[in-house]
Amino acid sequence: MSSRSQPRSLSEAATDLIHHPYEAPGGFRSVQPGVFKASTVVFEDTAALRSREWKDKSGYTYGLHGTPTTFVLEERLATLEGGLQTLLAPSGLAAIALVGMALLKAGDELLLPDNVYGPSRDFARHELAQWGIVTVFYDPLDAASLASALSPRTKLVWLEAAGSVTLEFPDLGGLLRVLREHPDVVVALDNTWGAGLAFNPFELGVVAPAVRGDTRGVDISVHALTKYPSGGGDVLMGAVLTRDEGLHLRLKLTHMRLGLGVGLNDVELLLRGLPSMALRYAAHDASTRQIAAWLQGRPELARVLHPALPGSPGHAHWQAHCTAAAGLVSMVFDGGRFSSAQVDGFVDALRVFKIGYSWGGPLSLVMPYGLQGMRRFGALAGQGGTLVRLAIGLEDTGALIADLDQAFAALR
Numbered sequence: 001m002s003s004r005s006q007p008r009s010l011s012e013a014a015t016d017l018i019h020h021p022y023e024a025p026g027g028f029r030s031v032q033p034g035v036f037k038a039s040t041v042v043f044e045d046t047a048a049l050r051s052r053e054w055k056d057k058s059g060y061t062y063g064l065h066g067t068p069t070t071f072v073l074e075e076r077l078a079t080l081e082g083g084l085q086t087l088l089a090p091s092g093l094a095a096i097a098l099v100g101m102a103l104l105k106a107g108d109e110l111l112l113p114d115n116v117y118g119p120s121r122d123f124a125r126h127e128l129a130q131w132g133i134v135t136v137f138y139d140p141l142d143a144a145s146l147a148s149a150l151s152p153r154t155k156l157v158w159l160e161a162a163g164s165v166t167l168e169f170p171d172l173g174g175l176l177r178v179l180r181e182h183p184d185v186v187v188a189l190d191n192t193w194g195a196g197l198a199f200n201p202f203e204l205g206v207v208a209p210a211v212r213g214d215t216r217g218v219d220i221s222v223h224a225l226t227k228y229p230s231g232g233g234d235v236l237m238g239a240v241l242t243r244d245e246g247l248h249l250r251l252k253l254t255h256m257r258l259g260l261g262v263g264l265n266d267v268e269l270l271l272r273g274l275p276s277m278a279l280r281y282a283a284h285d286a287s288t289r290q291i292a293a294w295l296q297g298r299p300e301l302a303r304v305l306h307p308a309l310p311g312s313p314g315h316a317h318w319q320a321h322c323t324a325a326a327g328l329v330s331m332v333f334d335g336g337r338f339s340s341a342q343v344d345g346f347v348d349a350l351r352v353f354k355i356g357y358s359w360g361g362p363l364s365l366v367m368p369y370g371l372q373g374m375r376r377f378g379a380l381a382g383q384g385g386t387l388v389r390l391a392i393g394l395e396d397t398g399a400l401i402a403d404l405d406q407a408f409a410a411l412r
């Protein structure tokens, strides 16, 4: 350090610190990738400014368009889901809304499965409706229902496997076979449940190389990273994955103009969660299957909904496409015997399970839903009563079953 004869002014001190010349040596390697944060990205000169292209990953222009840290997360998610391009959004719901905003205009029609994620349905009913886009619902277990819902104005079809709350596993093969006849319709899947682990969304229906082309995979996979990739119950983020550069660019331009940025601290947490995700998913899955099997023996329940249970809606479709089954199970209380207040009492009696939305973290969660008016197709259509969804965390399975057992005892 050079010695100073006079004390520096505060503004000189500020300048010294802002323009500090020290640079740490390169080549640092650690277990996790470094976290680069930026709104501003600095260009070496005007030539660099003019030549830099924000639309691809050849360089950096502005924090909103990517830093080395977001690029690493995007590439790892693409590998996970079998896609080629990834966009990050501030939540799973923002990722879903982005797809609708980028691809639909007034006069277009959107098809949603009956058991679509509720807030996705609300976005269609309110914002998309207000912008002149018509939503038509189809039965995800019946490919003919999808075929008859399609019209020349259909531009986007959403699939969800398994369906939200009621966990019917859709006839993915049949639905995609219908959609193969409509190559101009974009097919998007909410893949939060499958998480890139239960099945490959871009190669669905490709049973063997010989029948390749018999069906089609999806064009877009959306993943609420809030769930399994985070695994902590403490991060909100979403991703939109594609395998087509043109489609990716359409989505990316809207993404850019909407200014959908993500926080780099959150990206860091996701990069930390991803390496353990497959093991956590397997643990959630194994525990949930044990609990679902135990629930099947409960006389208080009219139905146990879990795609890997024989008899659960869409079980055969689950079997055709998946080996794994995530960590959700729903149970329908016998409506003739238990009022919704009694079922609320059951929920309140649980001690290990906590009442809360979302899933994918270590803590087991419970949420009651009224069935009245919830479904227009399938076995639950027109039914009343209460459904309780369990999101199985990473606690000891025996402790979770004991907790359920004492809550059932309180119900009687």
Ligand SMILES: *Cc1c(COP(=O)(O)O)cnc(C)c1O
Binding pocket: 090, 091, 092, 093, 094, 117, 164, 190, 192, 193, 224, 225, 226, 227, 236, 237, 238, 358
């Ligand atoms: C949670 C969830 C979302 C939305 O994710 P957020 O990050 O909470 O907005 C979307 N789809 C499904 C199926 C989900 O479970």
